[in-house]
Amino acid sequence: MTDVQINLAAELARIGEDYAQRVRGELAELTQLAARLESEVDVRPFLERLHPRLHRIAGSGGSFGFKTLSKAARDLEVEANGWLSQDAVTLDLAQRRRFAKEVAALANRLTQREAAPTQAVAQAPSAKTTVSGNGGKVAVWLVEDEIPLGEHIVHLLGQFGYQPRLYTRFDAVAAAVQDECPDCLVMDPRFTEEDLGAVEALMASPSFQALNCPVIFVSASGDFPSRMRAARLGADGFMLKPLDIPRLVDRIGRILEERHAAPYRILVVDDDLDLAEHLRLVLSADGMDVEVLSEPEQVIEAVATFHPELVLMDMHMPDYSGPELATVIRHHDDLLGLPIVYLSAEQDRKKQIQALRSGADDFLTKPISDAELVAAVRVRAARFRQLANLMTKDSLTGLLKHAHIKEGIVRELARAQRTDHPLAVAMLDIDHFKQVNDSYGHAVGDRVIMALAHLLKQRLRKSDGIGRYGGEEFVVILPDCNLQVAQSVLEDIRARFEVLPFLHNDHEFRCTLSAGIASTLEYPDADDGQLLIAADQALYAAKHAGRNRVHVSQSM
Amino acid sequence: MSELQRVLCVEDEPDIQTVAKIALEAVGGFTVKICSSGEEALAAAEDFDPDMILLDVMMPGMDGPSTLAALRQRPALAQTPVVFMTAKVQPQEVAQFKSLGALDVIPKPFEPMQLANQVRALWDESYD
Numbered sequence: 224m225t226d227v228q229i230n231l232a233a234e235l236a237r238i239g240e241d242y243a244q245r246v247r248g249e250l251a252e253l254t255q256l257a258a259r260l261e262s263e264v265d266v267r268p269f270l271e272r273l274h275p276r277l278h279r280i281a282g283s284g285g286s287f288g289f290k291t292l293s294k295a296a297r298d299l300e301v302e303a304n305g306w307l308s309q310d311a312v313t314l315d316l317a318q319r320r321r322f323a324k325e326v327a328a329l330a331n332r333l334t335q336r337e338a339a340p341t342q343a344v345a346q347a348p349s350a351k352t353t354v355s356g357n358g359g360k361v362a363v364w365l366v367e368d369e370i371p372l373g374e375h376i377v378h379l380l381g382q383f384g385y386q387p388r389l390y391t392r393f394d395a396v397a398a399a400v401q402d403e404c405p406d407c408l409v410m411d412p413r414f415t416e417e418d419l420g421a422v423e424a425l426m427a428s429p430s431f432q433a434l435n436c437p438v439i440f441v442s443a444s445g446d447f448p449s450r451m452r453a454a455r456l457g458a459d460g461f462m463l464k465p466l467d468i469p470r471l472v473d474r475i476g477r478i479l480e481e482r483h484a485a486p487y488r489i490l491v492v493d494d495d496l497d498l499a500e501h502l503r504l505v506l507s508a509d510g511m512d513v514e515v516l517s518e519p520e521q522v523i524e525a526v527a528t529f530h531p532e533l534v535l536m537d538m539h540m541p542d543y544s545g546p547e548l549a550t551v552i553r554h555h556d557d558l559l560g561l562p563i564v565y566l567s568a569e570q571d572r573k574k575q576i577q578a579l580r581s582g583a584d585d586f587l588t589k590p591i592s593d594a595e596l597v598a599a600v601r602v603r604a605a606r607f608r609q610l611a612n613l614m615t616k617d618s619l620t621g622l623l624k625h626a627h628i629k630e631g632i633v634r635e636l637a638r639a640q641r642t643d644h645p646l647a648v649a650m651l652d653i654d655h656f657k658q659v660n661d662s663y664g665h666a667v668g669d670r671v672i673m674a675l676a677h678l679l680k681q682r683l684r685k686s687d688g689i690g691r692y693g694g695e696e697f698v699v700i701l702p703d704c705n706l707q708v709a710q711s712v713l714e715d716i717r718a719r720f721e722v723l724p725f726l727h728n729d730h731e732f733r734c735t736l737s738a739g740i741a742s743t744l745e746y747p748d749a750d751d752g753q754l755l756i757a758a759d760q761a762l763y764a765a766k767h768a769g770r771n772r773v774h775v776s777q778s779m
Numbered sequence: 780m781s782e783l784q785r786v787l788c789v790e791d792e793p794d795i796q797t798v799a800k801i802a803l804e805a806v807g808g809f810t811v812k813i814c815s816s817g818e819e820a821l822a823a824a825e826d827f828d829p830d831m832i833l834l835d836v837m838m839p840g841m842d843g844p845s846t847l848a849a850l851r852q853r854p855a856l857a858q859t860p861v862v863f864m865t866a867k868v869q870p871q872e873v874a875q876f877k878s879l880g881a882l883d884v885i886p887k888p889f890e891p892m893q894l895a896n897q898v899r900a901l902w903d904e905s906y907d
Contacts, residue, residue: 234801235891242794278837279792282866285888286798293888297866402781433855435828504793508813593815594822 239287243333245497246280246292250330253277257326260319267312273326274303280329292332299325360386362403363475366396366410367441376409379468382719384681385475393421400431407475409439411464412452426456437478441466467726469674476677480621486512487604490531492519492548493566494540502535502566502596509597511604519543522551526558532604532611538567538578546581553582560610562603566591617691619669620676628690628698632751635688635702639743647701647709649740650758651675651716654770656695659734663727668695671734674723682716698755706742706775713738713773721771735771737762745778783902785810787829789820789846790864791838798891799833807895817841817849825855831902832856833885836865836876844879851880860905862898864889 256273260266277300284293302322306312314322363385367373373389380387388405390396394417396408412422425431426438439460440453453461460474489511493499499515506513516525519540526534534552538545549563563583568590569575575586587599615627623631632648639646653659653671660668672695679689679699688700701709717736724731739761741754749757761776768774786809788799796813803811812827814820818841824832832850836843843863850856863876866887873884883901885894 234805235798238794238797238801245794275837278866282837282864282887283792283795286795286891287888290888293866300866404781433828501793504796504813505815508796508815510812594819 235287239289241500242283242287243289246284246289247330247333249276249280250326250333254323254327254330257323260314260323261316265312266314266319267307270303270307270312274300274307277303277326284332289332292329295325295329295332299329360384361407361475361479362386362388362405363407363409364388364390364396364399364405366390366393366408368392368411376466376468379723380472382722383472383678385472393417393425397425397428397431400428400434400436404434405436406479407437407439409441409471409475411441411443412449412456413442413444422456437475437482439471439474439478441471465726465729467670469670469677469723469725472677473670473673476680484608486510487533487601487608488512488514488529488531489600489604490522490525490529490534491515492522492534492536492540493517494519494537498537505593505596506600509601511600519548522548523555526552526561531561532607533562533564533600535564535566535600538565538569546578546583549581549583560607560614562607564599564603566596620673620691622676622679622697623688623690625690625692628688628692628700629751629755631688631690631700632698632755635700636743636751636754639702642703644703645705645742645744646754647704647706647740647742648754648758649699649701649709649713649738650692650755650762651679651697651699651713651736651738652762652766653695654735654737654766656734659732663732667725667727671695671725674725675720675736678716678720678723682712682719698758706740706744709740709742710773710775713740717771717773737765737770738773739763739765739776740773741776745776781830783809783830783899785812785827785829786831786833786898787812787814787820787824787827788833789814789817789838789843790833790835791815792835795835795887799889799894802889802891802894803898806892807898809895809898817843817846820846821849821853824850825853828855829859831898832859832861833898834861834863834881836863844876847879847881860902862901 253273253276256269260269263269277296281293281297281300284290284296299322306314363380365373365376365380365387367376367389368391370391373391377387377389390399410422437459438457439462440458441462441464442449443464445463450461459478462471462474489506491499491502491513493502493515494517496517499517503513503515514525514529514531516522519542536545536548545565545567552558552561552563564585564587565578565583566587566589568588569578570588579586584603585599587596615624616622617624635646653675656668656671659671675697676691679697683689683699686702690698692698701712717738721733721735724733739758741757741761743749743754746754746757757776761774765772765774786803788803788811790796790799790813796815800811800813803809812823812829814823816838834843834846841849843865847861850859850861860882861880863881863884864887865884876884882905885897889897
């Protein structure tokens with residue numbers, strides 16, 4: 224078995240334990256309910272309550288390894304159903320007693336757990352599919368009838384780490400979308416060979432509509448009718464030819480970022496574990512990432528490691544109240560903006576307002592429908608994310624700002640020391656950037672910076688940190704990464720950047736970059752500042768050696 | 780034939796939600812959305828755009844068959860294969876569920892390690 228399968232088996236075993244605990248309580252209630260059958264004249268209401276609950280246990284037990292429990296509950300369910308289908312339920316005392324006894328006996332079946340489901344694991348198929356079906360690469364399809372131009376664009380999109388594919392006819396795309404789905408479609412809506420309505424036909428077809436795939440038009444003409452046509456067809460973007468590839472990549476990046484935003488992170492603080500588990504299920508069913516904290520003492524640690532975008536907490540917990548806990552959170556300057564929402568059965572409006580005074584943002588009153596809860600949490604987490612992005616991210620590149628990338632190094636260095644994994648930090652700088660700005664203007668310079676930012680985002684892992692350190696200077700944090708890997712990753716980025724064409728008034732030019740890397744393998748005792756200095760020295764050495772190269776810092 | 784990727788699972792019981800999510804996501808490699816009720820499924824299904832829908836039969840509020848009927852009213856979901864999941868699996872009941880437009884019925888309790896296989900097999904069958 225692979226590690227993943229062992230983990231799965233362990234996870235399933237753990238869920239099975241939780242299930243057994245909950246069902247034990249449920250069975251105790253059912254036993255009491257069934258016992259009433261003996262004394263009541265009208266047993267129908269009791270059978271009506273018992274039936275669905277037996278049905279649930281019949282349907283669930285086996286999935287957690289309790290097959291005999293499922294079977295026994297199923298037999299009782301069928302029997303109860305048979306009685307309920309009669310017009311008048313007539314049961315003699317012996318029948319009632321036997322039924323009640325058998326309900327009571329269900330609890331014994333909980334000790335009969337079949338073999339852990341690990342054997343089946345070995346035969347289970349491995350995960351077959353990924354989000355975009357291409358090993359996680361983003362599939363961009365280009366429709367362009369000028370083949371050399373199309374091949375050139377496809378090559379450049381590949382440099383940015385996309386999985387591009389070229390089509391020369393709309394009907395070919397229409398056929399392809401029957402079986403496959405690109406993550407983004409880029410096309411020129413005016414072809415010489417196909418009919419004028421070919422684009423309309425493609426985009427109106429049900430199979431294309433079903434894809435819900437973003438479309439970017441590239442057109443030789445930017446006049447109003449062309450743009451209106453694109454808008455009416457629902458295009459997500461409109462760009463002019465000759466195509467500025469970094470700008471196109473930026474557009475694709477932004478569209479996909481909006482569509483595949485990371486799930487909201489919600490921290491639930493509640494001592495009632497069943498309720499907390501319910502909240503977790505409801506919110507995670509809506510795609511949120513939820514962590515449950517049952518020990519309020521650890522709230523600051525939990526916030527520091529999980530980085531929630533909203534804290535949902537109970538008002539009344541045994542040792543600390545919600546407002547007290549909110550105050551503790553608000554005493555941390557960096558947590559002043561974190562939304563805190565109470566979830567409580569407190570109906571007294573005065574007490575609610577009092578609670579809000581301690582720095583919480585809102586008050587949700589139990590009972591609350593799942594839909595209401597999800598909406599309330601989602602809208603606040605979204606607003607927080609917007610604000611946090613404005614504060615921590617560079618507006619041009621969407622990368623971390625100077626101060627935040629430095630925090631990232633501190634955090635990752637601590638983690639590296641804890642886990643004994645190597646950490647690499649790299650500094651990158653665009654060569655002769657001042658000349659770009661001077662020759663072509665700042666707007667063009669910005670596009671060069673954005674292109675490098677996209678290249679970094681595309682080529683680096685999700686766990687890597689990327690920041691814009693200064694004007695044309697970038698910092699990359701590579702956790703759990705040895706020197707060789709760090710060097711080859713940056714060398715790959717350097718090589719891809721070097722061949723990117725930039726456009727200014729139909730004049731094409733290229734840029735290069737230099738990079739310096741420092742690793743904890745070479746500097747085991749360095750702090751974050753020293754590591755950054757070492758990377759900066761290596762960058763300086765790379766510049767000195769002639770630029771357009773990656774240097775590794777060697778300790779003396 | 781396209782590949783089965785997005786599975787919407789409608790199930791009211793939290794325990795089963797958890798185990799189904801693991802079975803379909805971690806074992807099957809699908810993209811999974813769980814809805815806790817028929818109403819929630821109706822609100823979320825079009826956005827999620829599932830390749831296949833797993834539907835619990837007995838749920839409070841809208842039950843499985845009425846959820847199926849409502850889903851079929853939506854043009855985008857009219858053709859999406861739907862599979863019922865239920866502990867009731869008498870042959871005549873299976874026939875009745877199929878007559879409602881369901882592809883098939885997966886009996887409950889399901890085996891977590893096999894669920895993804897069952898689902899994938901039904902999917903393949905639906906395209907034969």
